[in-house]
Amino acid sequence: MLEIKDLHVNVHGKEILKGLSLKVPPGEVHAIMGPNGAGKSTTSYTLAGRAGYEVTKGEIDFFGEDVTTLAPEERAARGIFLAFQYPLEIPGVSTMNFLKTAMNSQAKIRGEKELNAAEFLRAVRAAAKELNISEDMLKRPLNVGFSGGEKKRNETLQMALLKPKLAILDEMDSGLDIDALKLVAEGVNKLRSPERSFLVITHYQRLLDYIVPDVIHILAGGKIVLSGDKSLALQLEQNGYDAVIAKAA
Amino acid sequence: MSEEAAALQELTEQKYKYGFVSDIESEFAPKGLNEDVIRFISTKKNEPEWMLDYRLSAYRRWVNMEEPTWAKLHYPKIDFQDAYYYAAPKAKEGPHTLEDVDPELLRTYEKLGIPLHEQEVLAGVEQRRVAVDAVFDSVSVVTTFKDELAKVGVIFCPISEAVHSHPELVKKYLGSVVPDTDNFYATLNAAVFSEGSFVYIPPGVRCPMELSTYFRINAAKSGQFERTLIIADAGAYVSYLEGCTAPQRDENQLHAAVVELVALDDAEIKYSTVQNWFPGDENGKGGIYNFVTKRADCRGKNSKVSWTQVETGSAITWKYPSCILRGENSVGEFYSIAIANNYQQADTGTKMIHLGKNTSSRIISKGISAGKAQNTYRGLVSINARADGARNFTQCDSLLIGDQCGAHTVPYIQSKNPKAILEHEATTSKISDDQLFYCLSRGIPTEEAVSLIVNGFCREVLQQLPMEFAVEAQKLVGLSLEGSVG
Numbered sequence A: 001m002l003e004i005k006d007l008h009v010n011v012h013g014k015e016i017l018k019g020l021s022l023k024v025p026p027g028e029v030h031a032i033m034g035p036n037g038a039g040k041s042t043t044s045y046t047l048a049g050r051a052g053y054e055v056t057k058g059e060i061d062f063f064g065e066d067v068t069t070l071a072p073e074e075r076a077a078r079g080i081f082l083a084f085q086y087p088l089e090i091p092g093v094s095t096m097n098f099l100k101t102a103m104n105s106q107a108k109i110r111g112e113k114e115l116n117a118a119e120f121l122r123a124v125r126a127a128a129k130e131l132n133i134s135e136d137m138l139k140r141p142l143n144v145g146f147s148g149g150e151k152k153r154n155e156t157l158q159m160a161l162l163k164p165k166l167a168i169l170d171e172m173d174s175g176l177d178i179d180a181l182k183l184v185a186e187g188v189n190k191l192r193s194p195e196r197s198f199l200v201i202t203h204y205q206r207l208l209d210y211i212v213p214d215v216i217h218i219l220a221g222g223k224i225v226l227s228g229d230k231s232l233a234l235q236l237e238q239n240g241y242d243a244v245i246a247k248a249a
Numbered sequence B: 001m002s003e004e005a006a007a008l009q010e011l012t013e014q015k016y017k018y019g020f021v022s023d024i025e026s027e028f029a030p031k032g033l034n035e036d037v038i039r040f041i042s043t044k045k046n047e048p049e050w051m052l053d054y055r056l057s058a059y060r061r062w063v064n065m066e067e068p069t070w071a072k073l074h075y076p077k078i079d080f081q082d083a084y085y086y087a088a089p090k091a092k093e094g095p096h097t098l099e100d101v102d103p104e105l106l107r108t109y110e111k112l113g114i115p116l117h118e119q120e121v122l123a124g125v126e127q128r129r130v131a132v133d134a135v136f137d138s139v140s141v142v143t144t145f146k147d148e149l150a151k152v153g154v155i156f157c158p159i160s161e162a163v164h165s166h167p168e169l170v171k172k173y174l175g176s177v178v179p180d181t182d183n184f185y186a187t188l189n190a191a192v193f194s195e196g197s198f199v200y201i202p203p204g205v206r207c208p209m210e211l212s213t214y215f216r217i218n219a220a221k222s223g224q225f226e227r228t229l230i231i232a233d234a235g236a237y238v239s240y241l242e243g244c245t246a247p248q249r250d251e252n253q254l255h256a257a258v259v260e261l262v263a264l265d266d267a268e269i270k271y272s273t274v275q276n277w278f279p280g281d282e283n284g285k286g287g288i289y290n291f292v293t294k295r296a297d298c299r300g301k302n303s304k305v306s307w308t309q310v311e312t313g314s315a316i317t318w319k320y321p322s323c324i325l326r327g328e329n330s331v332g333e334f335y336s337i338a339i340a341n342n343y344q345q346a347d348t349g350t351k352m353i354h355l356g357k358n359t360s361s362r363i364i365s366k367g368i369s370a371g372k373a374q375n376t377y378r379g380l381v382s383i384n385a386r387a388d389g390a391r392n393f394t395q396c397d398s399l400l401i402g403d404q405c406g407a408h409t410v411p412y413i414q415s416k417n418p419k420a421i422l423e424h425e426a427t428t429s430k431i432s433d434d435q436l437f438y439c440l441s442r443g444i445p446t447e448e449a450v451s452l453i454v455n456g457f458c459r460e461v462l463q464q465l466p467m468e469f470a471v472e473a474q475k476l477v478g479l480s481l482e483g484s485v486g
């Protein structure tokens, strides 16, 4: 479903990704690990189509379609979802309103019918309950004054409702206590299906204990330097990036 | 180009959707301004002597007055002789029923989405009904639900009619809040005012429906001089809304209004404005010059006046709806959204004058600037020495879209009472690229994302609008910022 071919990306004129290639088949969970500044967030922003992340070479294929130059909202409507490392606050706009706007916009782009108010409410309430998100939180302005954990749960809620085909989770585990981590991981696991793939970016083995990946990639210096099964995370935990990368080189 | 494509292009390019002109045969006063023109207006309206005298005395004062220049507004000098001060669709004399109204005029209101047929309003799905006074250039076309309102003693009619039907009330209250000496534009208005609404709510009556006046400028080269007077007698309540639109033209047109509100003991007036005069095009050509004096006198104890305004139109906005808090325990509120896009300039705010004991006021101002626009909040909170227990809360938030626009906050505070409690908060923010991308990544396109974020920014004020108009206002907020990003 997702195939990244020899991707080179400049940010502010500086080359950050230097020939990244990656293939994620449907239904699989792939993890990307790598040192700070390796280009993990850059990869996720580029996949989501953020302005300023200039692809100078290579391409991104999604279900056989070259989406490299597509606008972000078009990619979202095709099923690419990014859970942000640092979710943004939008004062005055409730989570409820934001979700409704997002779902309706995507439906419009896809040429589908919008949900009616009752269907929408039912869907939101059910998803919120699973993630232990209160009615009150749904009415509060999006992410404003939310704790780190609440923000991440809110990202998971959005994902559950937008039902993407590819979910990119950028450091979903940062700032979460152990209970919240479990909750979010459970939320993700419930969404696992043969039609849905995940790209899980993390620094820690711990998250991968809960969301067990099919493949782990190590990103360093703007490209994938090593791929392997989940035992790779253990090696990293024990020996650190430098040693593992050096051995791979 | 196919017809469909052409229509689509027109739709997308024509951002101001009320910019059409109605083909109506009108009669005008001779161009320019002098005593004869004032007599002409007064004769047209068949006014009594005292009204003409009022106008003439204002005019004689006005010729010696200077235009105010203290606002942060830049525009070429206005030639007051190069305009028509009276324009009216040709029609039969006397009060109108809907049957007498020119069908082209009715079509105009249909196009504007203003309901003039009582039966249709009654049959409508909406539970709450709205009575409308439709003012077209210098005259009122029709006022709906007058009879039904009269049953509970509410007077709702064009002011030119009130001069005849309720001279004692007009004489008592006209100019009692905004005297004809008040300022350049108010004095001009006193001399040439043409139409507006008159509302009187008798003691103890809660007005059974929303009242509204819809102002439409149609004729070219004409000014509109609205005059509105609302009196809520002891214990009365009314919610009133005004809306305004004008055709898209290359020349600037003048709108100089005076609105006076009087609230007696325990009375409450809620006054909402959705101002959508033609703002000028993307290059700053055309648009309405909007110079408005709006003031409320909270004369009675425990009286309350709440101004809510959504200002999206006009090339120039000069407007400071104010409250004189005279009565003990009286309350003044000002909730404002002012949007300036492209080359629009807005200088708007409020004055809260605390005279009585335990008076309180609340100011929430949301200014949004985009394009090359300049947006200024200008406000005064004044506390009289005898106003023990007075308190004010002011919050001024500015939102900038892009980096070529400006936002300015000019709050004046004059407190002669050391015990007064005054709180002031101000913020300036931008729509960040991060916020926008966050929305885009959820499938929300740019224009909608801007509309969503701005509506969120304005939420506290939008919540104050009567339900019937809140949705419309939200859409307008989005529409008036189209093209401001990306």
Ligand SMILES: Nc1ncnc2c1ncn2[C@@H]1O[C@H](COP(=O)(O)OP(=O)(O)OP(=O)(O)O)[C@@H](O)[C@H]1O
Pocket (backbone or CB within 6 Å): A011, A012, A014, A016, A034, A035, A036, A037, A038, A039, A040, A041, A042, A043
């Ligand atoms: N807007 C920007 N301007 C300049 N450099 C940038 C910008 N964004 C990212 N970079 C640089 O690109 C490199 C990769 O950053 P990126 O955020 O992708 O790293 P990361 O792998 O996600 O790191 P972390 O683990 O700390 O989240 C870093 O050196 C960073 O400084």
Ligand SMILES: [Mg+2]
Pocket (backbone or CB within 6 Å): A040, A041, A042, A085, A170
């Ligand atoms: Mg990162």
